[in-house]
Amino acid sequence: MEQLLTADGIPLKVSLKKAYRREKLSAFLLVAPLLLFIVVTFLIPIVDMLMLSVDNSIVPEILPRTTKNIQTWDPHSGELPGEEIFEAFVKDLKEAKKNRTHTRVGQRLNYESSGLSSLFRSSGRKIKRIRRAPFKAALIKIDKRWGELKTWQILHQFSTSYTPAYYFAATDTKLKSSGEFVILPDEERIYSKLFLRTMLMSALITGLTLLIGFPVAYLLAILPTKIGNLLIILVLLPFWTSLLVRTCSWIALLQQHGVINDTLVSLGLLGEDERIAMIHNATGTVIAMTHILLPFMILPLYSVMKTIPKSFVRAAVSLGAHPWEAFWKVYFPNTVAGIGAGSILVFILSIGYYITPELVGGNTGTFISNRIAYSISISLNWGLAAALGVILLGIVIAFYILYDRIVGIDKMRLG
């Protein structure tokens, strides 16, 4: 069979392939800056966060000899480590004291067992007194806690470069040095309660935005375009306003001497002592966030409803359906894509919300993100913050997959 050739004598197949490759390359080059941007600002930080949540390298880095030698010791033997481990530790601590890093390893281990921070700091101050063997007796003389099994068990448990400990802390559990897995007693649990609260309140906020947003979107969609476009500005205007401004306006409205309480009191509906606490609690968070996230529900709903031909409902009614039945059985199923898109948008936005719960949440209305921010900027326990962040990311992905299974992500329409 004769091969097809192009004008310059190259087989057509080769020539086409070349052209395709060039096209592909140029397409790739066009998106390359964006890809690079996403990798640098999105993927690398996420991977970095994942690493941080299991990173324990600070201990082997600062105490290299101890962490190597302690592996030969059996933490369940019921006996203290041998003299050579004590010797290694004294050397490590002397060097760490010289580099002023002993407090950092103390702070790291303090997350696992309270009091180790002070033990490392005070021992660092006295370590130069120890000049010769026996190191074991000398170290215990400096601080009797070095003669306790528990101290060395913790050192043994956290001598590796990686640790799941932050995940245990982030889920209110603990893996004891004896290998026993425990769930913390109720009065010591924080994060499991906050995760649960964050999800329940986000679900409530999503439900409320749907309840309020659906009729609004419906009204906007059925009104003549001219009036509809005018009204949609009322939805967009708050959307464009800074969320800090909107949150603070809610404070002005809802507080004890705010607009609502003052009005109710001056109308005589409430006594001076009966002012309602509507802010600095869960109620405040729900109200403010429902308002702030409402456009994220209305807009996808509106864009979907706009595409549903009005003739559908008219046809149903003319065929004898009750108007309610026509709405429920004909119109409503067509809006599911919009409900799904709006709900997942609002839900995912709200479980990661930070600024509004921080300002109006009080004790009962703060979210897990507030704890993450606290660990990052105040208590400086970045490992814990990273672990909490990874769990939150996992929850979001899980909901996304769940949504994909139930509704199908290809059905989601944002406009």
Next chain:
Amino acid sequence: MSTDAGIKQAFAKLDTIKDQVIWWTAGAQTPQLLADGEVVVGSTYNGRLFSMIAEDNQPVAMLWDWQVFDLDGWVIPKGSKNKHEVLKFVQFATDTQRLADQAKYISYGPARNSSAPLVGKHATLGIEMAPHMPTDPNNSKNTLLQNYNWWADNRDDLDTKFNAWLAQ
């Protein structure tokens, strides 16, 4: 607070006011909450309260009872190229007159004893600042200096306990 019993007692005391407390995180919150009537009593940095009372004329009064005082320090990064100039600056910034001058703008107490007699009037309001200083004898009858060593050792642990208490 160094014993479990002490911590337990502290939390038991907090339990009695748990429903009535708003915990603040930013210094601007207490003056705002007081001005709005959202809380009837609060604690915060005295400089902010002074501004609120003297500059904004809010109906709030100061109660100097067990003030917790805090010390600020200057830090020079190790290996700084301009160490000499920095030291000169720190010397200037912490001398008697400069510390007294600071009180012209906000009612924070000078760290030097010798500065106290030099504290003058507010730069714009013209009020005598001495009676508003936390270091004024009338205001510092009882004071509490944070035990930094204790907090360095116990903060992480107590912080976890406190947050667990909040989450109940």
